[in-house]
Amino acid sequence: MKVTSFILGIAILASLFIFFRPSSTIDGDEQVTEEMNNVISNYIQDKYKREDTPSSKTFEVHKVYGTEEIDGIISLYLYTQYGEYEGDELIQGHSYPVRIRLEKSGSSYTVTEYTKPESGYYYPSSIEDMFPKKYARKALKDTGNVHDLSEQMDNKVKDWLAESKK
Template sequence: MLPCLKRITVITCSLLLLLAGCTSFRSSNEVKVTSEMNELISDYIIQHYEGVYPETDKEFEVHKIYGAKETGGVTSVYLYSLFSGFNEKTKTEGQSGHSVPAVIKLRSEGGKYVISHYKEPRDGADFKRSLYKIFPRKYAGKALEDTKNSAGLQEKMKQKAEMWLRK
């Protein structure tokens, strides 16, 4: 009787593990961030910071996407953003700006995406804790590491400024 009970227990556990694996696979809600979404995100961040920093001739935003997930019609995009303002006189030397991880939420309205929410972690001593509150754990560690070098986005920002100066 005891060997039969062990077999039933092993089979039951195996089925539960298999079922759990299938369920998590089916419930995957990760999505790919499109070029339309990327452009909307950059435009929004530039507009969001209008008037916050000293006036410059042109502002740019570049970002690194960690991932995105869709839940209930809302797509949450986890990213690291670098924002800078430039003047023709100072060329590619940024005059003002910031670099920060952020989560931005998009929803589709009439076939187009609109921003429904934007959030950054708090500054100072509360930065790490608040980052882990707004980011999934798998992205928070990467974002925390990226704060040391603005996620390597400086070259991408310089290229945008150079293209603007050539026009």
């Protein structure tokens, strides 16, 4: 009886460890390397660039709320702003919170998952499902209020326009 109880106890603890793995959540972009930022930006630009506008230029900026690593997969909780420009004219763009999962293979990273919020009525609850609570609150607060990202985007576009005139 004691052996059975002991084995049952070990099985329960093992199950709890499997289902409630400890994660290393880190606030901000402390864990995010320049390479990871580039992979994120390139992925988003490639995903949304229109094929019918070959002369356009795409830009992406983002703000990282935090990261979490579980079993070698890094989840990044961020707010992204994307824009595609013909000269100084914005032809398409978006701005919203996303969760991106990266996997490191060798010395490079690959995006394994990209999740954006649902629109309309389900927008808040989908962010709460995607993000840890503390990051969801920040993302919901930032919705429609990301002036710092808009300023970064404007600077990238201005720099590109200045370079293209040389």
